[in-house]
Amino acid sequence: xxxxxxxxxxxxxxxxxxxxxxxxxxxxxxxxxxxxxxxxxxxxxxxxxxxxxxxxxxxxxxxxxxxxxxxxxxxxxxxxxxxxxxxxxxxxxxxxxxxxxxxxxxxxxxxxxxxxxxxxxxxxxxxxxxxxxxxxxxxxxxxxxxxxxxxxxxxxxxxxxxxxxxxxxxxxxxxxxxxxxxxxxxxxxxxxxxxxxxxxxxxxxxxxxxxxxxxxxxxxxxxxxxxxxxxxxxxxxxxxxxxxxxxxxxxxxxxxxxx
Amino acid sequence: xxxxxxxxxxxxxxxxxxxxxxxxxxxxxxxxxxxxxxxxxxxxxxxxxxxxxxxxxxxxxxxxxxxxxxxxxxxxxxxxxxxxxxxxxxxxxxxxxxxxxxxxxxxxxxxxxxxxxxxxxxxxxxx
Numbered sequence: 001x002x003x004x005x006x007x008x009x010x011x012x013x014x015x016x017x018x019x020x021x022x023x024x025x026x027x028x029x030x031x032x033x034x035x036x037x038x039x040x041x042x043x044x045x046x047x048x049x050x051x052x053x054x055x056x057x058x059x060x061x062x063x064x065x066x067x068x069x070x071x072x073x074x075x076x077x078x079x080x081x082x083x084x085x086x087x088x089x090x091x092x093x094x095x096x097x098x099x100x101x102x103x104x105x106x107x108x109x110x111x112x113x114x115x116x117x118x119x120x121x122x123x124x125x126x127x128x129x130x131x132x133x134x135x136x137x138x139x140x141x142x143x144x145x146x147x148x149x150x151x152x153x154x155x156x157x158x159x160x161x162x163x164x165x166x167x168x169x170x171x172x173x174x175x176x177x178x179x180x181x182x183x184x185x186x187x188x189x190x191x192x193x194x195x196x197x198x199x200x201x202x203x204x205x206x207x208x209x210x211x212x213x214x215x216x217x218x219x220x221x222x223x224x225x226x227x228x229x230x231x232x233x234x235x236x237x238x239x240x241x242x243x244x245x246x247x248x249x250x251x252x253x254x255x256x257x258x259x
Numbered sequence: 260x261x262x263x264x265x266x267x268x269x270x271x272x273x274x275x276x277x278x279x280x281x282x283x284x285x286x287x288x289x290x291x292x293x294x295x296x297x298x299x300x301x302x303x304x305x306x307x308x309x310x311x312x313x314x315x316x317x318x319x320x321x322x323x324x325x326x327x328x329x330x331x332x333x334x335x336x337x338x339x340x341x342x343x344x345x346x347x348x349x350x351x352x353x354x355x356x357x358x359x360x361x362x363x364x365x366x367x368x369x370x371x372x373x374x375x376x377x378x379x380x381x382x383x384x385x386x
Contacts, residue, residue, distance in 0.1 A: 010265035035265055043265050091267075094274030117269035127267055181279070184269045229349050231278035231360050245355035252352055 002185045015044030018070050024051035029110040030062055032074065035121050043121065046071070052104075059092050060099035062111065063125075076125040083238060086173030089116055090125050096175040096236040116178035118187065129174055135191050136172065139199045139217070144210040160206035167201035167246060169239050170194065176233035176243050182226040190226035191218065193233035193243030200246040203253070212259060219254050227251075277364035284368075285342045291335040333378050338371035 006012075015034055020027050027049045035043040048066050055065050060078055067074050078088040081100045088099040091114040093107035104111055119127030147154055177183050177192035191199070196218065203214050218224045224247070233243040305312040319325045345363050348354045354363055 004270060006266055006268060006271065009263055010267075012268060033267070037264070091272060094272055112272070114272055115267040117267055117273055119267050120264040121267050122264065128264065179273065181270065228282060229278070229346065230282040231355075231357075232273070232276075234355065234360075235276055235278070235357055242355055245352065248349060248352050248355065251350070 009042060011042055013042050013044045015046040018046065018048040020049035020051060022051045022054075024053050026052045028052050028104070030066065031110055031112045032063075032066070032125070033114045033121075034074070034124050036073075037123055046074075047110075055104075057103050057105065058100055059102045059104050059107075059111070059113065060088055062104055063099060063113070074125075075123045084171065086171035089173040089175045089178075089238075090114065091117055091178075096179045098173060098175070098238040101238055116174055118184040119178060127178070131187060132174055132177055132192065132194065135195045136198065139191070139195060139202070139214070141198050141202060143202075143205070144208055146209045154207040156206050163204045163206070164201060166241055167197055167204070170197055170201075170241060171239060172198075173238065175236045175238055179232040179236040181230055181232065182228060186222060186226050189222035191223050193227070193247065196224065196227070196250065197241065197243040197246045200250050203250065212257075215250070215254060215257060216259055218250060219259070224250060224254075276361075277368075278360045281342055281345070281364045281367050284338060285346075288335040288339045288342075291332070292339055295332040295335065330375060330379060334371055334375040337374045337378070338367065341367045341370050341374075 012033065030048045030050050031045050032048065033043060034046050035041075048070055050062055050065060050070075055061055060081060063074070063076055063078075067076075076088065076090070076099070078100065079085045080087070083098050083101040086098065089096065090099055091112075092099065092102055093112060096116060099113075113125065115121055115125045115127040116129075119129065122128055145154060172194060174194055176197075177187075177194040180193055182190055183192040199214065199218050202208055203211055208214075227244070227247045229244055229248070231244050234241075234245070237243065302316055305316065320329060345354070345367055348363075354360060
């Protein structure tokens with residue numbers, strides 16, 4: 001159900017202030033969401049003054065700098081730092097994205113960094129994505145082919161291969177799904193843009209023989225039709241993909257298919 | 260474990276953009292329209308009960324508050340119609356590029372306002 005306010009234990013309090021010690025003239029304030037599971041406290045916002053003269057260009061660089069130089073207790077996920085792994089997805093300046101590909105120059109004023117929205121927080125900027133992964137599993141994201149042969153490949157035309165463009169590039173960072181208000185209110189049932197984009201990817205794959213079964217599976221009031229084209233997903237996607245369009249295409253297929 | 264994991268902030272922190280604004284306004288104007296239609300039906304039904312009722316309501320609708328409400332309903336209807344046309348195109352699979360959604364969203368917002376003014380001027384000068 002629609003719950004606008006945060007529960008009592010999730011209300012964000014004011015936290016610590018880390019004053020600059022370098023004496024730099026080029027400072028920016030960075031506000032970061034903190035929550036420590038070992039203490040029984042509410043989440044808080046810690047503010048750090050960061051010397052921007054000695055900081056590379058991306059938001060992830062700021063986080064690394066804070067962790068290395070100001071406060072080693074801060075926790076966040078990151079791995080490749082090149083927009084490929086999808087680990088450092090978070091909410092920066094009110095918009096979801098990958099910290100490693102988001103330039104901090106694009107954010108006006110103080111830099112606010114939160115975990116991905118409407119997730120159970122494990123610690124600081126780390127959200128719990130188990131629900132999303134379970135939904136991903138539910139669409140059975142693997143090739144289902146009737147082909148009996150183990151030795152010959154399944155041939156695909158160039159045109160059919162082209163249908164997968166814009167869908168196969170998804171890195172499952174969850175920026176889109178956690179930006180979606182429908183997913184916030186109905187995330188237990190609505191599959192969300194990330195998983196539906198992958199459902200679409202398998203539905204349109206010419207090598208897959210379970211197209212109809214896949215379509216029938218997502219044809220559900222809550223699983224699919226909770227998409228109201230708010231388009232937070234498309235505007236959040238760090239890979240420039242268009243989950244909203246993929247969802248619309250699934251709806252279109254269902255409207256025209258004879259299942 | 261005693262300290263339950265908190266829920267990360269969502270609508271409190273997420274930045275609005277044209278499409279999300281049009282989407283939420285579509286819902287709000289939908290609710291307003293239901294109220295508006297109910298009132299219009301009640302108004303029509305009251306006519307059956309006699310002339311004096313008509314005059315009372317006519318007096319109210321000609322006051323500045325009444326005019327404001329009528330203009331508000333007009334905008335709400337127009338917004339809903341324009342937004343619905345945008346949705347129809349989306350149902351056909353068109354207009355999902357970020358730039359396009361921005362333009363069509365702005366068309367809905369400003370189109371509904373401009374049409375409201377046009378409706379007002381037509382009503383004032385010609386009817």
